[in-house]
Amino acid sequence: MKSRKLSLVLVAVLILTVVLAGCSGGSKGTEVIKIGVIGPMTGDNSMYGTSVREGAMLAAKEINAAGGVDGKKVEIIAYDSKGDKTEAVNAYNRLRDQDGIVALVGATFSGETLSIKEIAIGDNMPMLTPTATHKDVTLNASNIFRACYTDPYQGATAAVFAMENLGAKKAAVLYNIEDPYSEGLAIAFRDKFSSVGTVTNYEGYTAKDADFRAVLTKIAAQDPEVIFLPDYIAKIGVILSQIRELGLDMIPISGDGSDGIEVDYADVAEGMYYANHYSKSDESKLVQNFISNYDKEYGVQPNALAALGYDATYIMLQAIDRAGSFDSDKIIAELSKTDEDYVTGHITFDKNGEPLKSISVIKVAGGKQVLVDKVSAE
Numbered sequence: 001m002k003s004r005k006l007s008l009v010l011v012a013v014l015i016l017t018v019v020l021a022g023c024s025g026g027s028k029g030t031e032v033i034k035i036g037v038i039g040p041m042t043g044d045n046s047m048y049g050t051s052v053r054e055g056a057m058l059a060a061k062e063i064n065a066a067g068g069v070d071g072k073k074v075e076i077i078a079y080d081s082k083g084d085k086t087e088a089v090n091a092y093n094r095l096r097d098q099d100g101i102v103a104l105v106g107a108t109f110s111g112e113t114l115s116i117k118e119i120a121i122g123d124n125m126p127m128l129t130p131t132a133t134h135k136d137v138t139l140n141a142s143n144i145f146r147a148c149y150t151d152p153y154q155g156a157t158a159a160v161f162a163m164e165n166l167g168a169k170k171a172a173v174l175y176n177i178e179d180p181y182s183e184g185l186a187i188a189f190r191d192k193f194s195s196v197g198t199v200t201n202y203e204g205y206t207a208k209d210a211d212f213r214a215v216l217t218k219i220a221a222q223d224p225e226v227i228f229l230p231d232y233i234a235k236i237g238v239i240l241s242q243i244r245e246l247g248l249d250m251i252p253i254s255g256d257g258s259d260g261i262e263v264d265y266a267d268v269a270e271g272m273y274y275a276n277h278y279s280k281s282d283e284s285k286l287v288q289n290f291i292s293n294y295d296k297e298y299g300v301q302p303n304a305l306a307a308l309g310y311d312a313t314y315i316m317l318q319a320i321d322r323a324g325s326f327d328s329d330k331i332i333a334e335l336s337k338t339d340e341d342y343v344t345g346h347i348t349f350d351k352n353g354e355p356l357k358s359i360s361v362i363k364v365a366g367g368k369q370v371l372v373d374k375v376s377a378e
Contacts, residue, residue: 032072032073032075033073033075033317033326034075034077034099034100034101034102035056035075035076036078036079036092036095036099036105037053037056037076037309038088038092038108038116039052039053039078039081039107039108039131040108040112041053041081042080043083044234045083045109049080049108051303051306052105052108052131052309053076054294054298054309055294055302055305055306055313056076056309056310057076058293058298060074060076060313062293069317076105077095079091084112088113088115088116089116093119096123101125102326102331103126103316104125105129105309105312105313106130107129108130109132109181110132110180110184111180112132114137114180117136117137121141121143124329125328126335127143128144128316129145129146129147130146130308131147131256131305132148133146133148133149133184133185134150134180134181135184138354142353145335145336146353146355147308147347148256149355149357151185152184152187152188153359154188154275154359155184155185155187155255156188156189157275158185158189158228159188159189159228160375161253161275162193162228162253165372166225168226169197169198170197170222170226171189171198171226172219173186173227174205174212174219174228174229175205175228175230178206178207179207181230181231184230186202190202200219200224201218201219203219210238216242216243220248225250225251226250226253227243227252227253228253228254229254230257232258233258233261236254236265237264240252240261240265240272241265244268251272251273252269252271252272252273254273258272259274259303260303260304261274262367262368262369269364270365271364271365273364275360276360276361276369277345277359278304278344278360279360279370282360310343311343315340316331316335319331319332319335335353336349345357359374359375360373360374361374
C-alpha cells in the first residue's frame with residue numbers, strides 16, 4: 001500500500017535493500033520533488049540550521065538511492081535565515097516563487113517560523129517544522145505541523161523531572177526575555193514547578209548580556225536546588241561557566257536548545273540535565289543505524305536537530321507518496337494520518353498538528369550524553 005512504502009524505506013534503506021515502487025498519480029510534468037529548508041546556517045547559532053539541513057539531505061539521499069518518490073528524485077533546497085525573521089521571510093518567498101517547492105521542512109527556530117506562518121497559511125503550503133517549539137506555531141494553522149514537542153510541554157516536563165527525579169523543592173529560572181523559545185519554556189517550567197514547589201527567582205536577561213554574575217549571586221542567595229536555563233548553547237555555555245566560576249551549588253536544567261553542549265562545554269556542563277528529542281545512547285536499531293549513517297556522511301555524531309530534520313523529511317515525503325499528488329490539500333490530509341516509528345520516537349499528530357511523543361532527559365556525564373529517563377509532563 002502507498003501508506004507503507006516510505007515507512008519501509010525508513011527502516012530498510014539503511015541497509016540499502018528496499019526499492020520504492022511507483023505510486024499512481026503525482027505531477028507528471030515534475031521530474032524533481034523540491035522540498036524547502038530554512039534555518040540559521042551562519043553565525044553563533046549556525047549548528048542548529050546546519051544540523052536540520054544535513055538531516056534532511058541524508059533522508060533525501062536515502063530515498064533517492066531507493067528509487068525516489070513515484071520515480072522522481074527529491075531535491076532539498078536550503079537557505080540561511082541567519083536566525084533573523086526578515087531573512088526567514090525572504091527565504092520562504094524565494095523558495096516559493098523562484099524554486100517552486102511543493103512543501104517546506106522548516107523553519108528551524110520558533111521566531112523565524114512564526115514570521116512566515118501567516119504567509120504559509122495564505123499559500124496553503126504543506127509545512128512541517130522539525131524544531132520550532134513555540135506553542136503558537138501550529139495554532140489555527142491546518143497546513144502546519146511539527147515533529148518536535150512544544151515549549152510548554154518540554155518546560156513542564158523539565159519541572160516534573162526536577163521535582164520527581166531530583167527531589168527539588170526550590171527552583172530558579174533564568175531566561176532570555178527577547179526570545180520566544182526561551183520565554184515559552186520559562187513560563188511553562190515556572191507554572192508547573194510552582195504548583196508543587198517554590199520558584200525562588202524568575203529572572204530575565206537580553207541577548208546582548210554576557211555577565212551573569214550579579215544575577216546568579218542573587219539567585220544563589222535563595223538556595224534553590226536547581227536552576228532552569230532555557231536558551232541555546234552559546235548563551236548557556238557562558239552562564240554555566242560563570243556558575244562554576246562562582247562555585248554555586250545548584251543543578252542546571254535546560255531544554256532541547258542544550259543538545260550537543262558537551263562538545264564545547266563538557267567541563268562546565270558536567271552533571272547538568274536537559275530535555276531532548278532523542279538520545280544517542282538509545283539502543284534502538286533505527287536510532288543506531290541513523291547515527292552510523294550520519295557519521296559516515298558528515299564525519300560527526302548527529303544532534304537532536306539533525307534527527308528531527310531527518311524525521312521531518314521522511315514524514316513529509318511519506319505524505320506526498322501516499323497522496324500520489326502534489327496537491328496541497330491532499331498532502332496536508334496525509335500528513336495528519338502519520339503513524340510511524342522514527343528516530344525521535346513513534347509519531348502521530350493530534351488535530352492541531354502537534355506530535356504525541358515522550359521526552360528523553362539527558363545527563364551530561366563524563367563529557368557524554370547519558371539517557372536518564374523518558375518523561376511525560378502528565
